[in-house]
Every structure is written in structure tokens, then in C-alpha cells.
Amino acid sequence: MKEKRFWLRTVILAIMLAAIGYTIYSNVFVEKKAIQVGDSAPDFVLTDLNGNKIQLSDYRGKGVFLNFWGTWCKPCEKEMPYINSQYNVYKNEGVEVIAVNVGEAKVTVQTFVDRFQLTFPVVIDQQDQVMNAYDINPLPTTFLIDKDGKIVDIITGTMTEEDVKKYMERIKP
Amino acid sequence: MEQVKCECGHVNPIGTVLCEACGKPLEEVPALLDMRYEGSARRSQTYNKTIIDKIWNFFSSVKVGVWLIVITLVASAIGTIYPQQMYIPPTVSPSEYYEQQYGLLGKWYYALGFHDLYSSWWYMLLIALIGVSLVICSLDRVVPLYRALNNQRVTRNEQFLQRQRLFSRAKVEHDETAFRNVVDKLTKRGYRVREENGNILAEKGRFSRWGPYVNHIGLIIFLIGAMLRFVPGMYVDESMWIREGEIKEIPGTNGKYFLENKKFIFEVYEKEKEKEAFQAAIDRLGSGMMAKNYQTDVVLYERVGPVVAGEEPKLKKIKSFPIRVNEPLKHDHYALYQVDFKLDELKSMSFHFTDKETNKSFGTITVDLIQPEKEYDLGNGYKVQLLSYFPDFYFDENGNPNTRSKVPNNPAFVFKMFAPDRPKGEVSFTAIRQTIEPLGNNKYKMAFANIETRNVSALTVRRDFTLWILGVGGAIFMIGLIQGMYWNHRRIWIQRMDDEVLVAAHTNKNWFGLKKELEGIFNDTPFVMPIDQADKRS
Numbered sequence: 001m002k003e004k005r006f007w008l009r010t011v012i013l014a015i016m017l018a019a020i021g022y023t024i025y026s027n028v029f030v031e032k033k034a035i036q037v038g039d040s041a042p043d044f045v046l047t048d049l050n051g052n053k054i055q056l057s058d059y060r061g062k063g064v065f066l067n068f069w070g071t072w073c074k075p076c077e078k079e080m081p082y083i084n085s086q087y088n089v090y091k092n093e094g095v096e097v098i099a100v101n102v103g104e105a106k107v108t109v110q111t112f113v114d115r116f117q118l119t120f121p122v123v124i125d126q127q128d129q130v131m132n133a134y135d136i137n138p139l140p141t142t143f144l145i146d147k148d149g150k151i152v153d154i155i156t157g158t159m160t161e162e163d164v165k166k167y168m169e170r171i172k173p
Numbered sequence: 174m175e176q177v178k179c180e181c182g183h184v185n186p187i188g189t190v191l192c193e194a195c196g197k198p199l200e201e202v203p204a205l206l207d208m209r210y211e212g213s214a215r216r217s218q219t220y221n222k223t224i225i226d227k228i229w230n231f232f233s234s235v236k237v238g239v240w241l242i243v244i245t246l247v248a249s250a251i252g253t254i255y256p257q258q259m260y261i262p263p264t265v266s267p268s269e270y271y272e273q274q275y276g277l278l279g280k281w282y283y284a285l286g287f288h289d290l291y292s293s294w295w296y297m298l299l300i301a302l303i304g305v306s307l308v309i310c311s312l313d314r315v316v317p318l319y320r321a322l323n324n325q326r327v328t329r330n331e332q333f334l335q336r337q338r339l340f341s342r343a344k345v346e347h348d349e350t351a352f353r354n355v356v357d358k359l360t361k362r363g364y365r366v367r368e369e370n371g372n373i374l375a376e377k378g379r380f381s382r383w384g385p386y387v388n389h390i391g392l393i394i395f396l397i398g399a400m401l402r403f404v405p406g407m408y409v410d411e412s413m414w415i416r417e418g419e420i421k422e423i424p425g426t427n428g429k430y431f432l433e434n435k436k437f438i439f440e441v442y443e444k445e446k447e448k449e450a451f452q453a454a455i456d457r458l459g460s461g462m463m464a465k466n467y468q469t470d471v472v473l474y475e476r477v478g479p480v481v482a483g484e485e486p487k488l489k490k491i492k493s494f495p496i497r498v499n500e501p502l503k504h505d506h507y508a509l510y511q512v513d514f515k516l517d518e519l520k521s522m523s524f525h526f527t528d529k530e531t532n533k534s535f536g537t538i539t540v541d542l543i544q545p546e547k548e549y550d551l552g553n554g555y556k557v558q559l560l561s562y563f564p565d566f567y568f569d570e571n572g573n574p575n576t577r578s579k580v581p582n583n584p585a586f587v588f589k590m591f592a593p594d595r596p597k598g599e600v601s602f603t604a605i606r607q608t609i610e611p612l613g614n615n616k617y618k619m620a621f622a623n624i625e626t627r628n629v630s631a632l633t634v635r636r637d638f639t640l641w642i643l644g645v646g647g648a649i650f651m652i653g654l655i656q657g658m659y660w661n662h663r664r665i666w667i668q669r670m671d672d673e674v675l676v677a678a679h680t681n682k683n684w685f686g687l688k689k690e691l692e693g694i695f696n697d698t699p700f701v702m703p704i705d706q707a708d709k710r711s
Contacts, residue, residue: 009229016308019400020301026403028294044482055481072565072576104579107545107562125483126544132424133482 034135037154041066041145042133046100046123049110054098054123057149063095063171064145065164068136070102071112075158076140080116082161087120090168094147100125102139147173183324186317188214193324196333205706206336208679211325213317233313238306245299252290255282259289304396311389322379327369327666329677334666337677339687339703345674351698358694359665373667382681384657391650398642409636412512416520416543417627420474420488425634426507428480431488433472437514437628440466467511469496469630473504496632506636513631519581520627524603524619526555526590535592537622542581554593557619561587566604574602590617663687667700676703 035042041064045055056064067083069076080099087097097120101109106124113122125131134143142159144152144167152171159167177185183194190200191212198206206212231237261270267288271279286293334340356373359366364375402408411425415434423430444452444460455463474488494502501508521541525534536551542564550556565577566585574585585604595616602609603619663680676695680687688705695702 006223006225009225012308012312013225013228016301016305019397020298020305023301023400023403024294024297027292027297042482044484046483070579072578102579105544105562105564107547107559108564108576108579110547111561123483127420127422127483128424129422129428129482129484129486132422133428 035133035151035154037151039151040149041143041151044130044133046125046130048121048123049106049113052121054121056098056145059096059098059145060149061094061147061173063090063147063168063173064143065095065097065168065171066143066145067097067099068102068131068134068139068141069099070139071104071108073139077112079140079159079164080118082159082164084116084118084120086161086164086168089165090172091120094173095168095171096120098123100130102131102136103128142167144171146171181326181330183326186214186320190214191321191333192330193321194326195328195330196325197330198332198336202336204336205338206333208337208681210314210318211321213321229309229313232302232306232309235310238303238310241299241303241306245296245303248287248296248299249290252287255279255288257288257290261288300396304393307389307392311386315383315386318382322382325374327367327374328372329374329666329668331670331675334668334675334677337666337679337703338684338705338707339678339691340706341676341701341703342673343701344672345699345701347669348699351700355667355694355698355700362690362694364663364665371669373665375665375667376663378660378662381657381660381662384653384655384660386653387656388650388653391646391648391653393646394649395643395646398639398646401639401642402637407638409507409634411634412631413634414515414629414631415469416518416629422486423507423509423634425636428482428486429476430504430507431474431476431486432509432632433474434630435470435472435493437630438466438468438470439464439514439516439628440468467498467514469511469514469632470494471496471502471509473502501635506638508635510633510635511630512633515629515631517626518629519584520625522584522624523622524588525622526551526557526592527618527620529616529618534620535617538619540586542584545586554591556591558589558591558598559586560589560600563604586619588619590615590619592617661686663690665691665694674700676700678703 041056043055043057045053048054056066065083065087067076069080071077083097083099087095091097099118099120099122101122101124103125109122109124134141138156140156140158142155144155146152153167155163155167177187177189177199179185179192179195179197179199181192181195181197183192185193185199189212190202191198191206193211193213196212198212202212255271255275258267261267267283271283271288273279275282282288286295290296335342352371356366356368359373359375362377364377366373366375409425413421413424413432415421415432417434417436420431420433422428423432441461442451442455442458442463442465444455447455470493472493473491474486475491477487477489491504492502496502496509496511498511501510503509519542521539523537523539526536526538527534535553535555538549538551538557540546540549540559545559545562548556548558561574563574563576563585564579564581564583566574566583567577569575574587583605585602585607588601588603589598590601591598599615599617600610600612601615601617601619602611603621605621608618661680661683664678666675666677668675668677678687678691684705691702
């Protein structure tokens with residue numbers, strides 16, 4: 001009788017605690033994003049400025065530094081040269097950069113790329129499909145993807161050159 | 174140890190105030206009995222041993238429950254003092270906004286999470302604790318109440334009867350006909366009459382006592398429904414802007430559905446077009462001032478084949494539909510609602526390639542403002558290159574032309590114009606009502622010719638699998654409320670003790686109604702109508 005009461009109360013309390021814990025955890029401590037660290041990165045195909053198809057799954061075995069940006073976004077503009085210079089170091093160590101522009105006009109993107117002499121592939125997400133798949137907001141957002149296609153980290157906000165270097169080091173295969 | 178035996182022989186749980194069977198007070202009680210929960214043992218008070226019991230007992234207190242509600246109320250009230258996060262300008266950071274606007278109080282307001290109250294962890298915790306309190310309070314009361322009502326005997330302890338609020342005691346000769354008459358009257362009024370040795374317990378509306386608990390079950394289901402919104406896939410709430418003529422992926426559908434905006438229609442009430450009867454109303458507001466219709470004619474497509482983001486989709490048409498306010502497009506549990514619009518967004522601009530002196534035109538180019546061409550060839554050696562394009566142009570802090578966004582609100586171009594007599598080309602910066610020739614005087618200019626515009630529609634994408642749970646919870650809540658509100662649990666005891674007859678009556682609410690009913694029953698009978706002992710006192 002006493003035993004039964006104890007277990008009954010324990011079970012009821014435990015169920016309620018679990019429900020509350022889950023709700024608060026998933027609401028407050030997890031970003032409400034469709035995509036999380038540890039997920040495998042959704043595959044995508046986009047065309048770069050030279051007309052080449054860039055498909056993420058072709059990059060298996062390499063670390064991918066996936067950067068979402070727009071020409072109007074000042075922090076993006078600031079970190080682009082850093083990414084460019086670190087890319088020139090790390091591309092020989094198996095780290096690739098894909099910069100996904102958020103659907104601007106090709107002319108606008110081309111002007112930007114020429115101005116900063118970017119050497120990595122820049123693709124344009126014309127229909128917002130990749131933006132939706134990666135649930136992008138705000139800009140810039142960078143996904144660090146390891147050689148197995150897993151998302152290692154998601155960075156929002158400006159990076160210093162030191163940061164960029166550190167991040168590329170993390171996804172070096 | 175854990176049980177108390179009454180002199181009537183019934184064994185009660187420890188902590189019982191009134192014997193479940195005969196109603197004899199087992200503890201010191203006031204002259205008039207407190208009949209709430211039938212004097213049963215609230216189980217929480219009975220045991221207080223382990224930590225689990227202690228937690229349980231804490232939440233079992235109605236006082237605690239009421240305090241939780243009061244705290245939540247106060248917090249909600251404080252949350253209305255300054256605007257919630259969703260109402261502050263979207264361009265400013267909330268961490269700075271509240272302090273700048275409201276000083277130190279604003280800073281704390283933000284730090285404590287009042288700026289986004291419904292999502293702050295402690296507010297959610299409060300709601301959750303109210304839920305816990307609801308469950309435990311109910312369990313701890315409904316079980317003993319059920320036991321007590323189920324175990325009650327017809328023949329009651331004298332103490333129990335004389336301490337009821339409605340009570341009378343009188344010498345009455347035994348009269349079988351009169352007795353039967355009363356039983357008949359009770360039965361006619363819907364009472365279930367139990368007899369035992371010439372004593373009567375008449376009872377009706379007992380199910381009304383379960384009303385509050387049914388109501389609480391509804392609330393709990395409602396809370397569960399609200400909680401399920403946070404489970405991935407149960408609730409989608411996205412929005413999309415779509416221009417006329419555009420085909421776009423519908424966000425929140427994982428790349429499965431696409432939408433085409435055929436046309437956005439905005440209509441107003443105009444004097445000439447409406448019936449006579451509406452003229453006065455239109456006059457009051459002014460013709461064309463009142464919106465009549467917001468409508469987006471769309472085509473819904475499903476993607477065929479595997480989903481790879483970014484790939485040109487193969488689409489299968491599902492249906493055409495006019496989305497209007499409150500008339501969403503529904504498919505596969507998704508609903509698309511009309512929510513906003515923008516009229517006349519720039520679509521393309523045309524320019525004449527013109528000699529500045531003679532004003533002679535050498536051809537016209539049309540620049541698409543979403544995806545402009547790099548080069549426009551006009552033939553005969555005349556051509557235009559687009560060097561830069563700024564869809565939403567402004568001069569940034571360094572004095573350079575830049576764009577605020579990718580939306581063509583204020584387009585500006587850097588053209589390079591080639592002519593047979595200008596083979597190296599002339600550069601011209603062209604914006605709306607503004608031309609700058611950065612490399613000296615040009616012979617030619619791009620003269621503004623025309624614009625094309627189109628409308629943009631905003632839609633909300635929603636899928637909600639929790640709605641029916643909220644509906645069920647709400648319905649049960651209402652049933653419980655009605656059950657407890659519109660029925661009363663009434664009991665009448667008639668008990669013979671030697672040459673006296675004791676009459677007592679109890680109801681859980683509406684004493685006036687019970688008294689009226691008693692008058693009807695005991696009129697013209699030898700029994701004495703019970704007197705309200707609460708009246709006598711005051």
C-alpha cells in the first residue's frame with residue numbers, strides 16, 4: 001500500500017517533470033532551427049558565376065566552409081577578405097569554401113567578387129531553396145561541415161581572420 | 174496504523190474528518206460541518222515521509238496553486254508595461270533598445286526576459302507548475318471524494334445530521350402513508366431514494382461534483398496540446414513574399430511544394446461600382462478609402478522526384494486557387510493565408526541611348542531589376558554594359574554607392590556606353606532623378622524612358638497538428654464547467670430516532686433552490702421543514 005503510493009507518485013511526478021523539461025529545453029535552450037549542429041548537411045546544387053554546377057555531396061572527404069552572405073551585409077563584406085586569404089592557405093589541406101549569395105542579381109554579385117578578388121566558388125541561391133533548407137537568418141551565417149558531411153558548428157555574426165583560421169583548422173580532414 | 178475505525182464499524186483512511194459511512198466526526202469539528210470533500214482525508218496531509226511525498230504535498234495545496242496563478246498574473250501584467258519584443262523596431266537590437274528607451278528599468282526588463290514573456294523560461298515554468306498543481310490537487314481530492322460518496326450509508330450518525338446547515342428535529346407519529354407520500358414526491362423530483370430501516374437518503378445530481386475535475390482534465394489536455402507545438406513537425410508557421418509571375422518554394426515544406434503568384438488583386442469600395450444601399454456608408458469614409466478585397470491568384474505545384482535544394486525543380490501542378498483573407502489555400506494539412514502585400518514594386522526600367530546635345534535616340538534598353546543582363550547590344554556599334562547594379566541604392570558612410578537589400582526599391586546603375594565614336598566607352602552612374610558622370614563629361618546619356626511594376630504578396634504558411642487537441646481540451650473544459658455550474662448535488666436525510674424524526678439536507682450550491690424544493694416536499698406532511706442553522710446564528 002505504502003510502496004504502491006510511493007511508486008505511483010514517483011511515476012506521475014516523473015512524467016510531468018519530463019514533459020516540462022522537454023518543453024522548456026526545446027524552447028529556450030535549443031535554437032528553433034530546422035537544422036542543428038550534428039545533423040548531416042542537406043545536399044544542394046547551385047551554379048557558380050562561371051556556370052559550373054557546385055554540388056555539396058561532391059565535396060565528401062573534404063572540409064567545407066559554407067558561408068551565406070549578401071553584398072549589402074556589412075559584416076559579410078568585412079569577413080570576405082579573411083575567408084579569401086585563409087582559403088588560399090587551407091585549400092591545400094583539404095578545406096573548401098562555398099559562398100552562397102542570397103539570391104541577388106548576378107551583376108551585383110560579380111561586381112562584389114571582382115572587387116575583393118575572391119578565388120573560391122560563389123554561387124547564387126536564386127530561388128531561396130538552399131536558404132530554406134538551411135533556415136538562414138541572420139546574415140552572415142557560416143556552417144562548418146566536416147569530411148563526412150556532418151555539421152560541426154554554425155556561426156552567426158562577424159568573424160575575425162583569427163576565427164576563420166581556427167574554424168578551418170577544425171574541419172581540416 | 175494507517176486507518177481509523179469508526180464506531181459504526183467502517184474503516185477510514187487516516188486523516189478522515191467525517192466517517193465515510195455514517196458521517197460521525199472523528200476529529201474536533203465546528204458546530205456546522207464543513208462538507209467540502211465530504212470531510213474526507215486529503216491524502217497529501219496523511220503521509221509526509223519521503224522526498225516524493227513532500228513534493229507531492231507541496232503541490233497538493235490549493236494555496237500553492239492560487240499563489241502560482243497570482244504570480245503568473247502579476248508577471249503577465251508587468252509584461253504589458255513596456256512593448257514586447259515583436260513590437261519594437263526590427264532594426265534595433267533589443268538588448269540596447271530597452272535600456273536606451275526606458276533606462277535602468279528597461280535594462281532589467283530585458284535581462285529578466287519580460288521583453289519576450291511567453292518564451293522566457295521562468296514564465297513557461299510557472300505555467301507548467303500550475304499544470305502540475307492542477308493534476309496533483311485534483312488527484313488528491315477526487316479520489317477521497319469518490320470514496321466518501323461511494324461509501325456513504327443511509328443511516329447516519331446523529332452528530333452528522335444535526336450539524337448540517339439545514340436541520341430539524343421533531344416528535345412525529347409514525348404514519349406510513351405520509352412517509353410514502355414524501356418518498357413519492359422525492360422520486361418525482363428526480364431524487365434517487367435509498368431506504369434502510371425506515372430511514373431515507375434521497376440524492377440527486379451527484380455527477381455535478383465531478384465537474385471541476387472534468388474541467389481540469391480539459392485544461393491538462395489543452396496544456397499538452399500547447400506543449401506539442403514544440404515537437405518538430407507538429408507546428409509550422411512561416412511566411413513568404415512572392416512577386417507576380419514568380420515561382421517559389423514554399424518554406425516549411427522541406428522543398429516539396431512550390432507556389433506561383435499569377436496575380437495579386439487589391440480592391441476598394443468605389444462609389445460608382447456599389448449598390449445604392451452602400452452609397453451613404455461609402456460617402457462617410459470617402460470613395461476608394463475602404464478595402465474590399467485582398468487576393469492572390471496562385472498555382473500550387475508539387476516537386477516530382479528527389480529533393481535536392483537549389484536544383485531546378487520538376488513541378489507537377491496540383492491546383493489553382495484564389496487566396497483571400499480568411500480563405501486560405503489548403504493542401505496536405507498546410508494552409509496558405511493572405512497576410513500582407515506591396516503594390517507596384519519596380520520590375521524593369523527602360524532607357525533611351527541618347528545623344529545629350531541632339532537628343533537623338535539610338536535605341537532603347539529594358540533592364541530587368543531582379544536579374545539584369547550584363548550587356549545590351551543596340552546594333553550599329555551602339556551597346557551598353559552594366560558594370561554595377563544597386564537595387565536599393567544609397568551612399569554608405571565612405572561615400573560609395575551601395576545597396577540596402579536585394580529588393581529593387583531604389584535602383585541605381587553604373588552603365589558603360591559604347592558608340593562608334595566612343596569605342597572605349599563612357600561611364601555613367603544612373604539613379605532615379607540623378608546622373609553622375611564620374612570620368613568627365615559624356616557625349617551620351619541613358620535617358621529614362623519607362624518603368625514596369627508588379628505587385629508583391631505576402632503569405633503565411635501554417636500547418637498545425639495540435640489544433641484538434643486544443644479543441645478537444647477546450648470542449649472537455651466546457652463540459653466540466655457546465656456540469657459543475659448548472660447542476661447541484663442535493664441530499665436529504667430523514668431519520669427516525671425513537672419517537673423523533675431528524676431531517677437534514679445538504680447541497681453543494683444554491684441553498685435557496687434547495688429550500689424551495691424542501692418546502693414543496695414537506696408541505697402538508699407531518700415532517701418538519703428543516704431550518705437554516707446558518708441564519709439562526711447571524
